Amino acid sequence: MSEPSKPQGRKFQLPEHLKVYKDVWVIVEQERGIVHSVSLELLGEARKLADKLGVEVGAVVLGAEGPDLNRICADSFSYGADIVYKVTDPVLSDYRTDPYCRVMTDVVNAYKPEIVLLGATTLGRDLAGAIATTLATGLTADCTELDIYMDNRSLAATRPTFGGTLLCTIQTLAYRPQMATVRPRVMSMPERDDSRVGRIVEVFPQLREDDVVTKVLNFIADREQNEAQLAFADIIVAAGKGLGKPENLKLAFDLAKVLGAEVGVTRPLVQAGWTTFDRQVGQTGKTVRPKLYIAAGISGAIQHRVGMEKSDLILAINTDPNAPIFDFAHQGLVGDALTILPALTDAFSRRLSVNRLAG
Amino acid sequence: MVEKFDAIVIGAGPSGNAATYTLAKQGLNVLQLERGEYPGAKNVQGGIMYAAELEKIIPDFRDDCPTERHIIEQRIWLLGDDNYIGTNYRSEAFNTDAPNRYTIIRANIDKWFSEKIREAGGLQICETTVTELIRDASGKVIGVRTDREGGEIHADVVIMADGVNALLARRAGYQEELEPQNVALAVKEILFIDPQLIQQRFGLKGDEGVVIEIMGKVTKGMVGTAFLYTNKESLTIGIGCLISDFKHGSCPPYKMLEDLKNHPVIKPLIEGAEMKEYAAHMIPEGGYKAVPQLYGDGWMVVGDAAHFNNAAHREGSNLAMASGRMAAETVIELKQAGKAYTASNLSAYKKKLDDSFIMKDLRKYRNLPGIMHENKQFFGAYPDTITAAAHNWFTVDSVDKKTKEKEIMKSFVKKRSVFGLVGDAIKLVRAVR
Amino acid sequence: MHIVVCIKQVPDSAQIRIHPVTNTIMRQGVPAIINPFDLFSLEEALRIKDKVGARVTVLTMGPPMAETSLRKALSLGADDAVLLTDRKFAGSDTLATSYALTSAILKLSEEDPVDLVFCGKQTVDGDTAQVGPGIATRLGFQQLTYITKIEDLNLDAKEIVVQRRAEGGVQVLKTKLPCMITMLEGTNTIRFGKMDDMFRAARYPLKTWSKDTTGAEETKVGLKGSPTVVSKVFVPKPLAQKATMIEAEGGSPEALASAAVEAIFGAQPKLADDLLARAAAGL
Ligand SMILES: Cc1cc2nc3c(=O)[nH]c(=O)nc-3n(C[C@H](O)[C@H](O)[C@H](O)COP(=O)(O)OP(=O)(O)OC[C@H]3O[C@@H](n4cnc5c(N)ncnc54)[C@H](O)[C@@H]3O)c2cc1C
């Protein structure tokens, strides 16, 4: 990131030769036929930006030809794309930086989008850093907010810095395309609309496997392992240091079981070895956006907050009425988590079983 | 291969820095070892720095030394429950080109001092803890061992400047265990605050500063004192009491500091400030009687590790720097004379100390620590009685002055017998005579 | 075998605060440390050195005070250190930074060809994870980010096998040197240096290079070479108003819990329906 410089901000006018760059693109991230949800969130966000600019939304889908890819193209329309650039080649079946970067560079140079968005995932960050270099343009990482400054049609990409204590807005003025990666589950998921259709532009890059140095020997999917699926949970019961000792984590698991929820934790718990890293929520852990987030014994430090503040409903349980978490939770309960959690488990199971009997 | 130096200095506080710098400046091959991540990382000081000693070591230190404010006003306050009585001394004469006292932030000073040491050619290695002294068959210290792989290092002489715990001297059997009544535990905070507020609240301009030394009921009858210093953009506030008292007392140090910060006369001074750092540290307050063996074959001990601290005047870093310099000068003189660092030759260091303010001052106050310890009325009954007396005296309520005087005298005698009062006065006079 | 490790000196983010009065970042007095993510990469490089023998050069671009970070890396066992420092680099964004660092790596390669470049996963201040990929792309090195393990390194065949953290799983990749690797955090623990390395680090004559030493073009570094512009820095506005407090008569845990359940169901009727349906289905 650079300090503010000339040409500055909204007053800057784009040079003529860059004005041919049009449309807002999303690189749709798919691995083994599974689309990362952030790509769909981004299609929704791209839609808003494109409508403001009066341009179209392009989705770039890369991979090997097949039914999976066709389904993903169709989904891209349903979530907001006007054009799908379908880039197919057997070499693209697995993600590897080098062929993906080469192909994307060519596609961007050929079709000239003004904005290119990717998810801030391991794939998105890996690829974005490479293409921004070949395209010699600006890239803003890990954004949490996107907007257009209409004065000069420029993308204003906002992201946290210094661990979330500050936000900064970054622009790419004299270069095109403007690129950004966006944090998963920060933008809301658009409504799916299966009646939407659009144009498909097929691209056949004609790659040769022999030209690709890196080979994929194996892929060990997480589902085969026993990792927590926090990021996608609808309900999360999260525990912090307020639970006192490792044994008490069970209280959170008990409640989670009744609710069909996942258990998340703050960093100190992972550091103290209470549980594994895959359950950590926050800046250095996972970003989550569940429908319900129950935070028990969590102070609400900024590094934790940035990972969960977008939850639809946050209920905080804390003994300290002045705990910072009450400043942004929707509902607060001053009390001892060690007694409230079991009481909640009881109350929920009673409430839910009543219904079963009645139904 | 084991590295060998003319001298090793253990610790990068004021005493170790003074010693290392003095040795390096004279061209000796000196190694300084510090366990902190960087010099100053582990150090806690109120802090006021006295220029005189630093000036002897680095005469032009004022050119770039990162001091905070030079002190133009000293206040001494006796706190009651919701009041204080005190004296202030403020003088324009303190606004000179070469002020004598500065408020400082220790980490900044230590870093600056280390820079000077490197410029002078001293080798400094941090993040390395000395675990023991290495001695030859005759018992002479010939080097140190550190906590790192291949950590043996040799030197002709080792100067221990490792602070109040003096673990190395203790492990080597040169010092006894620390006595709880000889060490104070001090806690302090640095509070960030708008410099304009400092100027307004203390009536200052530019780099002028105020220090407030505080005694009284905040220490809950324990032997101890508190302080509030003005820095450039922060205030330092702290309080300390003897460990022996904390052991028996019911009030833990951080609670005491909280109470001090909430005291009605202190609170308005620090209102709106934000805590930046909290630290706790020990201060050797045993005085003259607690000073240990100071030298032996191949070694010397300086600074807090030698118990050089004048609690009554809150002086420590100046004694540390002076003793560090004297130890280094002893080494230099012996080297120039081609003499070995035997215990008898190193006794020249003790001689220097005896001839200086260090031992003279410590001797002067030699009985003070004991008296304070055994006479808790100085920290409990007196503040109350004195502030109540002042309150009475300054309340204009048509009671004639003569009656007021009588009431006040009576209140003193009620808290403490006439004998007690006179006795206390004599004890104090003796102790500080 | 020549390995370059790019490290960055950053303010210890755990100790950064916002000035209560001016709302600006207070860097003053905040200790500078090596970007914590870089230490995992440095350790991996040192392990390769221990195992198969290699020369490890640490490289940083930054102000002169970044010297302390380089010395620290030397004390951990790195062989050489280069400080890339020049006023002209000031204000570089990731594109310009990766260009400048690449120019230094190319210069290092002239003396002793570089086979591996290690970068941190990301920095804690810039936090972009873009500089590593930028360097790899410019050098034409194979790019291996988010590596959890180096399974095999065959110097004769110049082949390396690694595990890479991908979304939804772990890729096992085999590729050829030269490569640029960023290690995932937590994959190893940085060592405690030996005494001789401490001495060597303290005495090491640091190489200080400027823009002209590496021959970097003026238009590609600093503000001029940076496409991005920071147009605004601000403190996040407090999200919602304060929480609505749940209270219950008597304040017993049971009463509070029941009140909480009702409050949740009241605020999120859809969630309540889902849960009730799920419960009814006997899940
Ligand atoms: C670079 C960096 C990255 C970080 N990344 C993350 C991250 O990704 N995720 C993360 O979580 N943290 C992260 N942290 C740490 C973060 O700053 C906080 O330290 C952490 O979130 C605090 O965890 P906590 O709320 O569990 O503990 P505490 O802050 O200690 O809070 C415990 C709370 O429990 C309450 N409490 C105590 N007893 C009870 C009881 N019986 N019942 C109910 N309440 C009780 C207390 O009042 C208190 O509010 C990071 C820090 C740094 C410096």
Ligand SMILES: Cc1cc2nc3c(=O)[nH]c(=O)nc-3n(C[C@H](O)[C@H](O)[C@H](O)COP(=O)(O)OP(=O)(O)OC[C@H]3O[C@@H](n4cnc5c(N)ncnc54)[C@H](O)[C@@H]3O)c2cc1C
């Ligand atoms: C709260 C407080 C307020 C004070 N206020 C003042 C004041 O206003 N004015 C004043 O003059 N004095 C003051 N003092 C006293 C002053 O701080 C000390 O007297 C002075 O710091 C002593 O210096 P030193 O070098 O002997 O020890 P220290 O400053 O303690 O330095 C010892 C160094 O040795 C290192 N070390 C220890 N063991 C090892 C080891 N085994 N291996 C390697 N390194 C080691 C430590 O990390 C440390 O850096 C105050 C003290 C405190 C605690």
Ligand SMILES: Nc1ncnc2c1ncn2[C@@H]1O[C@H](COP(=O)(O)O)[C@@H](O)[C@H]1O
């Ligand atoms: N100024 C720099 N000097 C050396 N290496 C750097 C610098 N900036 C970034 N890097 C490297 O690039 C990695 C990613 O940085 P960033 O893109 O800022 O998140 C860091 O972990 C470092 O390894």
